[in-house]
Amino acid sequence: DTWRFGLEETEGSVQYAYAEAFKDLIEEKSDGDITVQILPYGVWGSSYSALYDALQGGAIPISFGSGFLGGTVPESQLMSLNYVMPNDQLETAEILNSDAFMQSDAWQQSFRSRGLVPLAAVPEGFQVWTANKPIHTPEDMKGLQIRVMDNSLLRATYQAYGAAPITIAYGELYSALQQGQAEGNIQPVFAHENMGFYEVQDDMIFAEQAQFIGNLIANEKWYEALSDDQQKMLQSTLKEMVQKGHDIQTQFNAERLETIKDKSDINIIYLDEKERSRFRELARPVRKVYVDMVGERGKQALDILLKEVEESKSGSSDSDDGQAT
Amino acid sequence: MSQISSSRSGDQHSSALLRALLLFDRGLGLIERTIVAGSILAMAFLMSAHVVGNIVLGQGIAGTYEITEMLIVVITFVGVGYAARHARHISMSAFYEQLGGQRRKALLVLICLGTALLMFYFSYKSIEYVITLHDRGRTSASLQMPLWIVYLALPIGFALAGIQYVLTVIRNLTSPGIWRSLTEQEDYNDAPLPGSDAEGASTPDDR
Amino acid sequence: MLTGLGVLMLVLLLLGFPMMVPLAAGTLYMMFTGMTFFGPDQAVSWMINGVGSWVLAAVPMFIFAADILTRGHTANRLLDVVDAFTRHLRGGLPITTAASCALFGAVSGSTQATVVAMGGPMRPRLLKKGYSDSFTLALIINASDVALLIPPSIGFIIYGVAMQTSIGDLFLAGILPGFLIMVMFSLYCWIDSRLKGITPDPKASWRERRRALRRVILPLGFPVLVVGGIYGGFFSAVEASAVAVAYALLLEVVIYRQVKIRDLGSLALSTGMITAVVFILVAIGAAFSQALATAGVPEQILKPIIESIGDSQFLALLLIAVAFFIGCMFVDPIVVILILVPIFKPLVQSTGLDPVHVGVIVTLQAAIGSATPPFGCDIFTAIAVFRRPYLEVIRGTPPFILVLLLATLILIVFPQISLLLPSLGSD
Ligand code: NA
Ligand code: NA
Numbered sequence: 038d039t040w041r042f043g044l045e046e047t048e049g050s051v052q053y054a055y056a057e058a059f060k061d062l063i064e065e066k067s068d069g070d071i072t073v074q075i076l077p078y079g080v081w082g083s084s085y086s087a088l089y090d091a092l093q094g095g096a097i098p099i100s101f102g103s104g105f106l107g108g109t110v111p112e113s114q115l116m117s118l119n120y121v122m123p124n125d126q127l128e129t130a131e132i133l134n135s136d137a138f139m140q141s142d143a144w145q146q147s148f149r150s151r152g153l154v155p156l157a158a159v160p161e162g163f164q165v166w167t168a169n170k171p172i173h174t175p176e177d178m179k180g181l182q183i184r185v186m187d188n189s190l191l192r193a194t195y196q197a198y199g200a201a202p203i204t205i206a207y208g209e210l211y212s213a214l215q216q217g218q219a220e221g222n223i224q225p226v227f228a229h230e231n232m233g234f235y236e237v238q239d240d241m242i243f244a245e246q247a248q249f250i251g252n253l254i255a256n257e258k259w260y261e262a263l264s265d266d267q268q269k270m271l272q273s274t275l276k277e278m279v280q281k282g283h284d285i286q287t288q289f290n291a292e293r294l295e296t297i298k299d300k301s302d303i304n305i306i307y308l309d310e311k312e313r314s315r316f317r318e319l320a321r322p323v324r325k326v327y328v329d330m331v332g333e334r335g336k337q338a339l340d341i342l343l344k345e346v347e348e349s350k351s352g353s354s355d356s357d358d359g360q361a362t
Numbered sequence: 363m364s365q366i367s368s369s370r371s372g373d374q375h376s377s378a379l380l381r382a383l384l385l386f387d388r389g390l391g392l393i394e395r396t397i398v399a400g401s402i403l404a405m406a407f408l409m410s411a412h413v414v415g416n417i418v419l420g421q422g423i424a425g426t427y428e429i430t431e432m433l434i435v436v437i438t439f440v441g442v443g444y445a446a447r448h449a450r451h452i453s454m455s456a457f458y459e460q461l462g463g464q465r466r467k468a469l470l471v472l473i474c475l476g477t478a479l480l481m482f483y484f485s486y487k488s489i490e491y492v493i494t495l496h497d498r499g500r501t502s503a504s505l506q507m508p509l510w511i512v513y514l515a516l517p518i519g520f521a522l523a524g525i526q527y528v529l530t531v532i533r534n535l536t537s538p539g540i541w542r543s544l545t546e547q548e549d550y551n552d553a554p555l556p557g558s559d560a561e562g563a564s565t566p567d568d569r
Numbered sequence: 570m571l572t573g574l575g576v577l578m579l580v581l582l583l584l585g586f587p588m589m590v591p592l593a594a595g596t597l598y599m600m601f602t603g604m605t606f607f608g609p610d611q612a613v614s615w616m617i618n619g620v621g622s623w624v625l626a627a628v629p630m631f632i633f634a635a636d637i638l639t640r641g642h643t644a645n646r647l648l649d650v651v652d653a654f655t656r657h658l659r660g661g662l663p664i665t666t667a668a669s670c671a672l673f674g675a676v677s678g679s680t681q682a683t684v685v686a687m688g689g690p691m692r693p694r695l696l697k698k699g700y701s702d703s704f705t706l707a708l709i710i711n712a713s714d715v716a717l718l719i720p721p722s723i724g725f726i727i728y729g730v731a732m733q734t735s736i737g738d739l740f741l742a743g744i745l746p747g748f749l750i751m752v753m754f755s756l757y758c759w760i761d762s763r764l765k766g767i768t769p770d771p772k773a774s775w776r777e778r779r780r781a782l783r784r785v786i787l788p789l790g791f792p793v794l795v796v797g798g799i800y801g802g803f804f805s806a807v808e809a810s811a812v813a814v815a816y817a818l819l820l821e822v823v824i825y826r827q828v829k830i831r832d833l834g835s836l837a838l839s840t841g842m843i844t845a846v847v848f849i850l851v852a853i854g855a856a857f858s859q860a861l862a863t864a865g866v867p868e869q870i871l872k873p874i875i876e877s878i879g880d881s882q883f884l885a886l887l888l889i890a891v892a893f894f895i896g897c898m899f900v901d902p903i904v905v906i907l908i909l910v911p912i913f914k915p916l917v918q919s920t921g922l923d924p925v926h927v928g929v930i931v932t933l934q935a936a937i938g939s940a941t942p943p944f945g946c947d948i949f950t951a952i953a954v955f956r957r958p959y960l961e962v963i964r965g966t967p968p969f970i971l972v973l974l975l976a977t978l979i980l981i982v983f984p985q986i987s988l989l990l991p992s993l994g995s996d
Pocket of ligand 1: 674675676716717718719720721722723
């Protein structure tokens with residue numbers, strides 16, 4: 038059997054390294070009965086909806102889906118809400134992949150009603166801001182033309198912070214930052230490095246407001262057609278991959294941050310708990326925007342997630358109460 | 363542009379069938395023209411308003427990117443039909459131009475039949491795709507607009523193109539001479555003269 | 570099965586089927602024979618995603634702007650100035666054309682938009698001066714493609730992501746090679762006009778030049794607005810295309826009143842038709858190249874050659890150049906970069922080649938490829954816009970392609986040309 042595995046990223050990315058580790062485990066456990074074929078960005082196409090079409094149609098039965106998945110599974114935008122997850126990245130990975138959340142009716146049905154099954158959630162590192170001035174407070178962000186994807190939830194989030202979010206195509210972003218059309222940018226560290234965005238920005242701000250989450254998704258028909266043994270093998274592999282994925286991601290982002298520090302004199306800022314709390318305050322009402330946008334099932338998923346975060350609050354000193362809105 | 367207007371002569375002898383077809387064709391042409399030109403104007407207006415908003419108000423129009431991309435899709439696929447109507451699709455015609463008389467006509471009919479077949483196949487495939495998107499409830503990411511409505515442009519455009527190629531076949535089989543489309547007759551070596559198209563991308567005069 | 574694919578497409582192409590037919594038939598052939606695991610449903614998705622892209626919006630918008638400016642007076646006023654200053658120089662007009670295309674393309678980032686925006690008004694003048702149409706078309710197409718080497722360039726961005734190398738360094742690295750090619754093109758134009766015996770016109774008087782300049786004050790707002798707006802950070806290159814439309818309307822409808830509001834419908838219609846004729850090939854071409862990629866065709870062909878090449882840097886670069894050149898002849902350059910770069914990445918690493926230099930070579934091939942038959946987007950654009958037969962459009966291209974291949978060879982032998990600026994840039 039061949040399991041085709043589609044990625045939203047190219048070779049040399051977090052998703053690629055994750056897929057390779059996943060491939061090794063599956064091929065070993067199945068004694069070679071199953072081959073995993075990795076299809077990185079570019080091979081299946083270059084527009085994410087082509088990947089989601091292949092996933093929903095079954096041609097590519099396993100795939101990552103992240104920021105652009107909103108049109109296919111609106112509830113998945115839960116992952117781009119700010120200040121919902123704990124600050125500890127491993128803890129985030131564990132909560133997202135816990136049975137309580139991942140196997141919850143709300144989360145499963147959000148995907149299953151579109152012919153998909155959510156398998157796992159893979160945090161790929163914090164979404165980090167860059168700008169040409171230091172940002173410590175919402176006042177610093179006031180009127181900042183920060184680039185967001187063409188996505189209403191993200192726009193609402195940054196409007197809540199007081200910024201003036203601007204939409205720019207990914208391919209045009211480097212020039213836009215260079216010429217100053219965009220004054221700020223939001224990406225995981227590896228993307229800042231990979232696309233060279235840091236070369237044209239002065240400050241890099243870790244506000245720990247959100248992590249970049251890749252949803253690992255299967256085609257529902259394909260998943261249900263797997264034998265019980267295969268499903269068990271897949272699920273046990275996914276459990277192992279939680280820690281492995283975290284290791285891959287932290288190593289990747291640490292290395293990439295080193296590269297950025299080596300190659301530029303960008304000013305790196307970590308917001309402290311007090312500074313973060315002001316942004317958190319402003320981000321809270323955006324949860325209502327999410328709920329209004331995606332409806333009851335999304336609200337349930339959010340409530341479950343907040344409850345899990347609340348209960349596990351160990352390492353994250355500054356997570357807040359579990360009310361959705 | 364002279365090449366088109368000068369060659370619309372055979373129409374007087376139209377049979378009833380042809381007249382009916384021409385009427386039907388004119389209706390389709392009106393729809394195509396409205397959609398294609400309207401989309402271009404809408405795109406220009408939306409994008410410039412977005413830029414002005416960004417500069418003047420620090421706030422562009424939400425969803426500009428998305429709508430622009432949708433408009434390109436509409437222009438492309440509905441335009442396939444419109445371009446077929448004016449025999450403007452690009453081809454490598456060196457061999458075709460070597461042929462004369464009935465042979466050339468036979469090859470043209472073959473090309474039109476084959477192309478029509480392909481267009482109808484794609485029309486059918488894209489109907490399936492549109493239905494699937496409808497059932498999956500796929501929406502656009504920014505404005506949450508149902509995408510199946512936008513992508514109706516595919517089955518419609520491919521069908522319109524297929525119809526044009528079939529009409530061309532009918533015209534060729536019922537009228538003397540070689541017809542590149544229902545209403546455009548081909549002259550030998552009718553490549554436009556240099557200078558006649560010096561206005562570059564100007565419009566073929568439309569009926 | 571690969572042979573079957575080739576024969577099928579070639580026969581359909583040569584019989585004179587519309588270009589979309591061989592591309593579509595090739596795609597379906599791969600799907601029905603199981604060369605790729607994707608079915609025809611995916612072809613529809615690929616077609617939509619192939620054209621549903623923001624960056625492509627620049628093409629219809631620049632065509633629309635050029636249509637408006639050509640219908641009115643602006644384009645001619647601008648060209649009168651060029652004429653007044655260059656007509657006494659041998660090859661002056663074609664050299665100015667080449668430079669304008671390269672500059673406009675560099676800024677707009679779209680080679681297709683450049684073919685329309687610059688080629689539209691320039692072509693009639695060149696024809697009037699006695700240059701042949703094939704030369705004129707080839708000049709416009711190829712000079713526009715140099716744009717891919719001059720920042721901002723989508724080719725470099727895609728390559729940078731696929732190869733994981735600095736996009737900023739790539740941008741710097743493209744500048745000198747871009748200039749080198751412009752100089753080589755100018756030389757060719759000079760020689761060509763000499764050989765053809767096209768005599769320069771008498772020099773324009775300063776009085777005439779001043780008059781031309783005065784008439785061009787408002788039209789000059791066009792380049793100032795587009796270039797200034799992009800480099801001043803007011804809008805992106807794609808957005809600039811809509812600004813160009815707005816300014817063209819302001820000039821021609823409001824100020825000069827050469828274009829009536831009611832003309833806009835027919836102008837938009839002609840823009841839409843040209844867009845559709847080119848973009849349907851972009852759409853089906855996207856499906857074709859994606860099917861080819863998932864069928865593993867590039868890998869099957871290249872893997873054995875790569876293994877036999879050893880660690881010669883020269884051979885490696887040559888192979889890369891040839892592979893990308895051939896790939897870009899048939900498939901959209903962006904897709905070629907995305908598919909071939911991962912295949913060549915190990916070779917680049919094992920031979921110790923500088924990935925930035927490789928990026929320049931690759932992007933140059935992509936540029937050449939957009940102007941190379943049989944499938945080249947800029948060729949299609951020129952055919953659609955200027956309404957010339959396919960063969961006539963491509964007849965003039967061989968000398969330009971030779972110049973570009975010569976440039977490739979020079980760059981392979983002298984990597985310093987690409988690497989000088991990035992090395993200065995990084996202290
Ligand atoms: Na450029
Ligand atoms: Na080509």
